[in-house]
Amino acid sequence: MLEVLQGLIQQHGQSAVINNPDVPNEHNEGVMGEVMQGLLGGLSNQATSQGGLGSLIGLLGGAAGNNGGSLMSNPIVGSIAQSVVGNLMEKFGLSNSAAAGVVGNMLPSVLGNLIQKTNDPNDDSIDLGGLMGTITGGKTSGIDFGSILSQGTAALADGKLDMNDLMNIAGNAMGSQNQQGGGGLGGLLGGLFSGK
16 A cells, blocks of 8 residues: 555656755655655544544545545645645745645645545555555454445435444444454444544
């Protein structure tokens, strides 16, 4: 998974960073690394925050991967972008406009391609289970994210993911969790929301 993400960072960093006169050449690798770290860190924080996993599943399973512009209006992506802009300014001395330009050019493209690859059945370079395992540091083992994603996207058909949707998804996923020694619905929900 990390290799796929690094490849996307390198691909989209060519014009956003390397060919960008606002980014000094000696900072090219560091700036691209900071975008990657910020993206992974932001997704990880979302996955382990109270109620954040449902929103993350909605993001990673959404059709927004085909439209980079709509990704920047997503609150998760907006929060990641704000954090990365601040880090680029602090660590590399970039101006606000230069840092925002780098993030605005790279983040939606990288994340959009990552979402596309994750949801493409013909692309076996990455799947939701591997992506979620990387994002959460393996704290969600035993959860079938492929099944949860398909249920999550169906639940999002009305434009929102509420507690009833989460309970239905968790209840359906509980069978696999129980077979692996999980603590029933409470254990599954506790694992989903606590990040353990």
